[in-house]
Amino acid sequence: MAQEVWQQSLKESVTSxxxxxxxxxxxxxxxxxxxxxxxxxxxxxxxxxxxQVGDPIWKQCVPDLRELDAGGFSDPLAExxxxxxxxxxxxxxxxxxxxxxxxxxxxxxxxxxxxxxxCSDMSISFRxxxxxIEYIAANPQIRDVIFSGGDPLLLPDSVLxxxxxxxxxxxxxxxxxxxxxxxxxxxxxxxxxxCTLLKKFQPLYLNTHFNHxxxxxxxxxxxxxxxxxxxIILGNQTVLLRGINDQPTIISExxxxxxxxxxxxxxxxxxxxxxxxxxxxxxxxxxxxxxHSLRGPVSGLASPHYVIDLPEGKGKVPLxxxxxxxxxxxxxxxxxxxxxxxxxxxxx
Numbered sequence: 001m002a003q004e005v006w007q008q009s010l011k012e013s014v015t016s017x018x019x020x021x022x023x024x025x026x027x028x029x030x031x032x033x034x035x036x037x038x039x040x041x042x043x044x045x046x047x048x049x050x051x052q053v054g055d056p057i058w059k060q061c062v063p064d065l066r067e068l069d070a071g072g073f074s075d076p077l078a079e080x081x082x083x084x085x086x087x088x089x090x091x092x093x094x095x096x097x098x099x100x101x102x103x104x105x106x107x108x109x110x111x112x113x114x115x116x117x118x119c120s121d122m123s124i125s126f127r128x129x130x131x132x133i134e135y136i137a138a139n140p141q142i143r144d145v146i147f148s149g150g151d152p153l154l155l156p157d158s159v160l161x162x163x164x165x166x167x168x169x170x171x172x173x174x175x176x177x178x179x180x181x182x183x184x185x186x187x188x189x190x191x192x193x194x195c196t197l198l199k200k201f202q203p204l205y206l207n208t209h210f211n212h213x214x215x216x217x218x219x220x221x222x223x224x225x226x227x228x229x230x231x232i233i234l235g236n237q238t239v240l241l242r243g244i245n246d247q248p249t250i251i252s253e254x255x256x257x258x259x260x261x262x263x264x265x266x267x268x269x270x271x272x273x274x275x276x277x278x279x280x281x282x283x284x285x286x287x288x289x290x291x292h293s294l295r296g297p298v299s300g301l302a303s304p305h306y307v308i309d310l311p312e313g314k315g316k317v318p319l320x321x322x323x324x325x326x327x328x329x330x331x332x333x334x335x336x337x338x339x340x341x342x343x344x345x346x347x348x
Contacts, residue, residue: 006182006189010105010154014042020062024053034063038276039107039118046106046185049214056212056244061106067276074115076273078313087124087132091313094143098132099124100163101149105186108209110239110280112272112309117150124149133166136173143174153180153189161197168201176201179237181209183223190223195230207235207266212245216257228262235266238304239280240290246282248293255294255302265304270319272309284308284319292321296336 003011014020017028017035020042042061049057082091089097102116102123111117136142145167152160167173178198182189198204206227210216228234236258238245245251255265268291271281291306307316325332331343 004191006186006191009044009186009188012044013106014044014047015040017063023047024050026053030065031063034065034067038063038067038109038114041104041107041118043105043186045187045219049217057214059244060108060110060211060241062109064109064279066279067109069276069278071278072273072275073311074275076112076275076311077309078311079113082313085131085135086128088135090135090139090142091315093141095146096136096142096144097146097148098136098167099149100129100147100152100160101154103154104149104151105154105182105189108181110241110271110274110277112274113150114274114276129163133163133170136167137170140172143172144177145173145175146177146179148179151180151182152178153182153194157194157197161200164198164201175203175205177205177207179207179209183208183220183227184210184215187217187219187223190226192226195226195232198227198232199230202231203233205233205235207237208263209238210236210254210258210263211238211241213250213253213257216254216261221261224261224263234263236263236304237267237269238265239269239271240282240287240306241271241280242282244280246286246290248290251290252294252298252302255298255304259299259302265302267316268304268306270306270308273311288319288321291319295321 014023017031017040020040021028040061040063046057046061052058079089082089084090087099089099103118107114107118136145147163155163164176167176210220224234238251238254240246245254251268258265268287270284270287271277287306291303294303306319308319309316323334325334325340327345329345331345333341333343335341
């Protein structure tokens with residue numbers, strides 16, 4: 001069977017520092033040790049978005065010596081402690097993460113699962129996938145199943161359809177979500193055939209992962225339009241990244257741009273405490289200031305939850321700017337412009 005366009009693009013990805021050095025002027029020997037520990041893959045499309053060494057696209061996909069820093073945790077969210085079977089992470093009572101793929105179109109250098117994704121120990125067997133579906137079917141409190149990995153949309157259409165059909169057929173599963181970055185890094189994967197496939201399994205939510213306005217290209221916009229036209233509800237989970245998007249102007253441009261392509265900003269993630277990603281971390285104060293800057297100048301539709309995913313599997317907690325100056329019979333509340341407004345409250 002002939003390869004599809006997206007599969008050919010994936011095959012032509014840059015997967016070594018030596019290949020990358022043919023496109024940009026840098027010393028590849030400095031990064032070879034990083035590549036040996038954490039694999040690299042950059043699709044031809046995403047490679048074409050890099051304008052120069054060290055720009056916001058480069059930093060997201062090219063190895064950095066600081067990744068060898070031992071600080072942080074290999075498994076910061078203790079996912080393996082919440083894995084009743086290898087393909088399922090069950091941290092919350094009513095929802096699970098279903099790990100269906102071990103690879104991505106491009107490997108993000110800040111990935112929470114960088115210890116596994118793209119490595120041999122992240123390969124997922126059909127037996128493990130079946131065990132995951134059996135676990136979901138045996139636990140009626142599970143209503144929400146999140147397909148993750150790796151990237152679920154790197155699966156062939158036939159395999160993806162089979163997995164979706166099996167989960168969708170479980171009576172107590174009410175919704176399915178897919179976490180994917182292919183609209184950002186491999187937009188050609190979003191084919192009409194794929195959209196027709198996904199449309200069969202409503203209600204289906206797809207959360208993607210735009211981090212910078214330069215990723216909002218015509219190709220990415222067209223990919224999201226095909227999904228939206230198929231009735232897929234689109235959200236975006238942005239990671240707050242030092243030196244990439246940790247400025248109010250960049251975040252507001254990104255979130256406004258997402259709304260234009262029918263993608264709702266869902267989460268702004270504070271960086272997880274993943275080993276080898278410390279150089280991407282910002283202060284929480286910086287994130288709160290960015291969120292505060294969105295109130296007023298930017299539509300509420302473009303204001304996501306700013307969340308931190310707590311260590312030891314304690315889950316996501318929203319972080320919000322402080323708007324209440326004083327409580328009592330009358331609240332003193334900070335308005336978006338910084339002024340203080342008096343607001344009457346009930347005693348109980």
